[in-house]
Amino acid sequence: MLYNIFIDPFVQMAGAPDLLVQALWDGLVSGVLYALIALGFVLIFKASGVFNFAQGIMVVFAALTLVGLYEKGVPAWVALALTLVVMFLLAVAVERVVLRPLVNQPDIILFMATFGLTYFLIGFGELVFGGNPKAMITEQLGLPRGVIDVEMLGGRVSLQKIDIAAAIIASIMVAALAVFFQKTRIGRALRAVADSHKAALSVGISLNQIWVIVWFTAGVVALAAGIMWGARSEVSFALEIVALKALPVLVLGGFTSVPGAIVGGLIIGVGEKLGEFYWGPLVGGGIETWLAYFIALAFLLFRPQGLFGEKIIERI
Amino acid sequence: MLYRETGQFKTSYKADMAVFPIRQDRIGLAIILLLAFVAMPLFGGGFLLSAVMIPLLVFALAALGLNLLTGYTGQLSLGTAGFMGVGAYACYKLTTFFPEVNLIVWILASGFFSAAVGVVFGLPSLRIKGFYLAVATLAAQFFLQWCFIRIPWLYNNNVSGAIEAPVRTLFGMPITGPHATPELRYLVVLSIVALLTWIASNLVHGRIGRSWMAVRDMDIAAELMGIRLLPTKLLAFAVSSFYCGVAGALMVFLWYGSAEPEVFSISQSFLILFMVIIGGLGSLIGSFLGAALIYGLPIVLKSLFPMLGLSVGAATVEHITFMVVGAMIIGFLIVEPHGLASIWRTIKQKLRVWPFPY
Amino acid sequence: MNGQTMSGQGMNGLALFSRRDDSVAKGEPLLTVENVSLRFGGVKAISDVSFDIRKGEVRAIIGPNGAGKTSMLNVINGFYHPQEGRISFRGQTRRRMRPSHAAAQGISRTFQNVALFKGMSTLDNIMAGRTLHMKRGFFWQLWRHGPALDEEIRHRRVVEEIIDFLEIEAVRKTPVGKLPYGLQKRVELGRALAMEPDLLLLDEPMAGMNLEEKEDMCRFILDVNNAFGVTIALIEHDMGVVMDLSDRVVVLEYGRKIADGAPDEVKASQAVIDAYLGVAH
Numbered sequence: 001m002l003y004n005i006f007i008d009p010f011v012q013m014a015g016a017p018d019l020l021v022q023a024l025w026d027g028l029v030s031g032v033l034y035a036l037i038a039l040g041f042v043l044i045f046k047a048s049g050v051f052n053f054a055q056g057i058m059v060v061f062a063a064l065t066l067v068g069l070y071e072k073g074v075p076a077w078v079a080l081a082l083t084l085v086v087m088f089l090l091a092v093a094v095e096r097v098v099l100r101p102l103v104n105q106p107d108i109i110l111f112m113a114t115f116g117l118t119y120f121l122i123g124f125g126e127l128v129f130g131g132n133p134k135a136m137i138t139e140q141l142g143l144p145r146g147v148i149d150v151e152m153l154g155g156r157v158s159l160q161k162i163d164i165a166a167a168i169i170a171s172i173m174v175a176a177l178a179v180f181f182q183k184t185r186i187g188r189a190l191r192a193v194a195d196s197h198k199a200a201l202s203v204g205i206s207l208n209q210i211w212v213i214v215w216f217t218a219g220v221v222a223l224a225a226g227i228m229w230g231a232r233s234e235v236s237f238a239l240e241i242v243a244l245k246a247l248p249v250l251v252l253g254g255f256t257s258v259p260g261a262i263v264g265g266l267i268i269g270v271g272e273k274l275g276e277f278y279w280g281p282l283v284g285g286g287i288e289t290w291l292a293y294f295i296a297l298a299f300l301l302f303r304p305q306g307l308f309g310e311k312i313i314e315r316i
Numbered sequence: 317m318l319y320r321e322t323g324q325f326k327t328s329y330k331a332d333m334a335v336f337p338i339r340q341d342r343i344g345l346a347i348i349l350l351l352a353f354v355a356m357p358l359f360g361g362g363f364l365l366s367a368v369m370i371p372l373l374v375f376a377l378a379a380l381g382l383n384l385l386t387g388y389t390g391q392l393s394l395g396t397a398g399f400m401g402v403g404a405y406a407c408y409k410l411t412t413f414f415p416e417v418n419l420i421v422w423i424l425a426s427g428f429f430s431a432a433v434g435v436v437f438g439l440p441s442l443r444i445k446g447f448y449l450a451v452a453t454l455a456a457q458f459f460l461q462w463c464f465i466r467i468p469w470l471y472n473n474n475v476s477g478a479i480e481a482p483v484r485t486l487f488g489m490p491i492t493g494p495h496a497t498p499e500l501r502y503l504v505v506l507s508i509v510a511l512l513t514w515i516a517s518n519l520v521h522g523r524i525g526r527s528w529m530a531v532r533d534m535d536i537a538a539e540l541m542g543i544r545l546l547p548t549k550l551l552a553f554a555v556s557s558f559y560c561g562v563a564g565a566l567m568v569f570l571w572y573g574s575a576e577p578e579v580f581s582i583s584q585s586f587l588i589l590f591m592v593i594i595g596g597l598g599s600l601i602g603s604f605l606g607a608a609l610i611y612g613l614p615i616v617l618k619s620l621f622p623m624l625g626l627s628v629g630a631a632t633v634e635h636i637t638f639m640v641v642g643a644m645i646i647g648f649l650i651v652e653p654h655g656l657a658s659i660w661r662t663i664k665q666k667l668r669v670w671p672f673p674y
Numbered sequence: 675m676n677g678q679t680m681s682g683q684g685m686n687g688l689a690l691f692s693r694r695d696d697s698v699a700k701g702e703p704l705l706t707v708e709n710v711s712l713r714f715g716g717v718k719a720i721s722d723v724s725f726d727i728r729k730g731e732v733r734a735i736i737g738p739n740g741a742g743k744t745s746m747l748n749v750i751n752g753f754y755h756p757q758e759g760r761i762s763f764r765g766q767t768r769r770r771m772r773p774s775h776a777a778a779q780g781i782s783r784t785f786q787n788v789a790l791f792k793g794m795s796t797l798d799n800i801m802a803g804r805t806l807h808m809k810r811g812f813f814w815q816l817w818r819h820g821p822a823l824d825e826e827i828r829h830r831r832v833v834e835e836i837i838d839f840l841e842i843e844a845v846r847k848t849p850v851g852k853l854p855y856g857l858q859k860r861v862e863l864g865r866a867l868a869m870e871p872d873l874l875l876l877d878e879p880m881a882g883m884n885l886e887e888k889e890d891m892c893r894f895i896l897d898v899n900n901a902f903g904v905t906i907a908l909i910e911h912d913m914g915v916v917m918d919l920s921d922r923v924v925v926l927e928y929g930r931k932i933a934d935g936a937p938d939e940v941k942a943s944q945a946v947i948d949a950y951l952g953v954a955h
Binding site: 118 | 392440443444446447448450451452454455458459461462465466467582586589590593631632635636637638639640641642643644645646649650653
Binding site: 328329330333515518519521522523524526527529530532533534536537538539540541542543544545551598 | 751753772773774776777778782783785789790791792793794798801802803805806808810812815816817818822823826827830831834865869
């Protein structure tokens with residue numbers, strides 16, 4: 001028994017390094033997607049202090065809108081542009097209807113309001129575009145398809161082209177966001193708002209404008225995540241469960257850290273794949289559904305503030 | 317006019333500390349109990365009892381349980397359905413192992429199993445708070461649901477992977493299975509829910525309830541006053557999970573008749589959380605009101621469209637229900653963060669001073 | 675004095691502070707702080723501070739902002755754990771202690787920014803202060819009639835005395851979140867009193883109050899000290915209040931003790947004058 005848990009998996013890893021590399025790669029790719037979802041959370045949390053539970057749904061909603069519009073006969077690129085418009089309108093609506101009336105409420109109230117938003121978006125998305133799973137329009141958007149096989153370590157590792165594209169797009173996006181945050185005037189305003197709403201208001205920063213910008217940015221990130229994800233499986237609200245995995249990622253990386261979200265995403269992605277592949281069979285498989293939460297939980301007990309969070313000193 | 321407390325002086329602390337200090341409230345409660353226990357089974361009819369009242373009571377009990385944890389103690393939980401599942405499966409195992417023992421004993425006993433599981437998953441609450449704790453309860457939710465699917469022993473190796481309520485009797489009459497009358501099932505559910513509600517009311521009105529609320533409102537101050545945080549939180553997890561477990565057992569045995577693991581999925585947890593939010597965090601009566609609203613809404617919507625002469629598909633109704641529930645949550649949080657219970661209090665206050673505005 | 679008679683009434687044949695611990699005689703050190711240092715990462719909040727608090731006195735801790743006063747209180751009631759030094763309370767020395775343990779030993783406190791239980795009524799807040807004295811366990815609480823209710827009623831009687839003493843009868847059932855600031859501070863004092871402490875720590879009990887409210891609060895503090903015999907340590911910025919109320923004063927600056935003694939001595943100390951007025955180095 002102990003042998004099966006502590007030694008056998010490592011023997012397997014060493015015995016077939018090509019499988020290990022394959023598992024690592026698969027883990028990294030899903031990690032990138034988790035990181036992209038978590039990134040949306042972090043953006044919103046940093047700028048408005050709202051823990052946006054609806055981020056996962058925004059991913060599905062964005063992808064669904066894109067595919068839904070295409071199915072209704074809109075050309076792919078126009079559909080993409082229109083989806084961006086929809087995400088912008090969503091940001092405006094959220095600011096108007098949810099954030100503005102709830103300003104200065106305790107965090108937990110805003111958190112629960114995003115539950116409401118989640119349900120509303122599920123109902124709305126399905127009402128407009130139907131509840132059936134849809135295929136993502138990858139080729140129409142010019143994204144590559146197919147497999148690259150790499151011969152290595154005495155075996156063959158296959159890499160999906162779309163996964164490589166996802167990794168590249170995600171890195172570009174993170175870099176762009178970093179520049180946006182650090183170098184632009186709006187970025188500075190965002191950081192100011194993140195520190196203190198009242199102080200930001202008092203130096204003439206418009207909270208409402210900032211919130212719209214942040215939610216729109218999170219919407220764009222959600223769309224990117226949605227496209228990548230849809231290309232790997234299909235677009236439906238069943239993805240909601242997968243989107244919840246962004247929570248352990250956040251816990252691992254800290255709620256306010258962009259690098260944390262990325263590293264956390266990769267750790268969760270890889271940890272979960274390796275766990276399922278090497279340890280899953282011992283208990284009957286399917287442990288992917290909860291392993292991520294346990295990894296995060298175990299981690300929390302040792303570092304409650306996350307990987308990149310600052311140590312909390314409680315004051316009274 | 318009728319709702320006036322003038323002249324009702326309390327001459328002892330005992331009278332002042334009663335759960336219902338106002339006479340009209342006590343009369344109101346007596347009438348409601350009379351209606352629920354006598355009129356409803358006599359005149360309610362099978363459909364109303366088994367499709368409306370029993371589900372409502374089961375959900376109210378689960379919401380009550382979650383409310384003790386989230387509303388009173390301030391520990392957000394997204395694992396309610398998982399704990400309900402523990403109750404249901406524990407009850408199933410117990411009653412198939414020991415069929416001769418009365419089912420009601422096992423329903424209540426199954427609560428202890430889910431209480432124990434709740435305590436285990438409540439342990440991290442010492443170090444982690446708020447959103448972080450939500451992740452711990454999500455771990456419980458997904459892990460428990462995985463157990464219900466992957467451990468065949470839990471469902472006695474049924475091919476279907478579901479658990480089915482075997483026929484059990486009370487005073488020689490069947491209370492589960494196809495021959496159980498809705499009236500009897502309803503009365504059993506109602507009695508258990510009424511008993512547990514009364515106990516919950518005792519708990520929250522005494523020392524334990526105050527400790528829970530103190531931890532919720534200002535945990536540091538509570539600790540500096542000698543309230544030990546971990547035991548207090550764990551007790552909340554245990555009691556809350558006990559209630560959820562009993563609700564889960566009732567759900568499978570006296571309502572559904574059988575259940576698959578999907579019954580205890582994350583969306584069920586969310587549904588119960590919404591009942592608590594809309595009903596009112598930290599209010600017992602709110603749990604009932606919230607359950608009635610969230611469970612009743614789809615039923616009302618389903619019958620509303622035909623009444624308006626519109627023919628709308630079942631799927632569409634479901635989508636609209638999602639939208640309405642979502643919008644309602646946001647609306648409630650904006651207008652009345654304390655939920656239906658707070659509206660109820662406002663109405664009582666208005667009645668008290670009627671016809672004057674205040 | 676009106677306050678004296680008020681509390682005098684409150685004492686008549688009543689349960690409050692009846693089971694007082696007399697293991698330390700009046701005038702003897704109740705609490706001693708020896709060479710305590712506290713660091714947060716690289717920041718030294720308190721360095722090598724020693725002083726004592728004698729049974730029955732009003733001890734003031736003063737100093738400019740950021741001098742480490744609140745940190746000192748946090749150390750005393752076990753919320754922060756100092757890296758060095760010892761603290762003994764009633765002759766028992768301890769290095770690490772949980773806040774709930776400190777509470778059980780008879781140390782209670784109020785907070786700089788009111789830390790009441792906002793969702794609960796005045797009555798429930800003060801009743802929560804009685805938690806340590808309530809013994810009926812979980813299974814009695816399930817029932818709440820009989821022994822558990824009797825116990826509630828007994829403690830309710832004590833709480834009502836405190837409510838009378840602090841003159842907050844009218845807001846008994848009001849949720850404390852709705853009370854004005856001055857009353858909230860008073861309820862907080864009531865909650866701390868309900869624990870029947872031997873040592874009461876008050877963190878800026880008069881911050882943000884107007885003159886009248888300050889006078890009321892001073893009167894309550896003196897009454898608590900005189901009539902109930904509670905030892906008090908308080909942090910306060912209003913020098914007039916400090917000099918009037920306290921028997922002895924300890925002055926902190928940048929986490930170090932710069933003066934200790936009777937109010938007049940401290941007032942005359944050059945180090946204190948420099949700390950408050952600034953000095954050209």
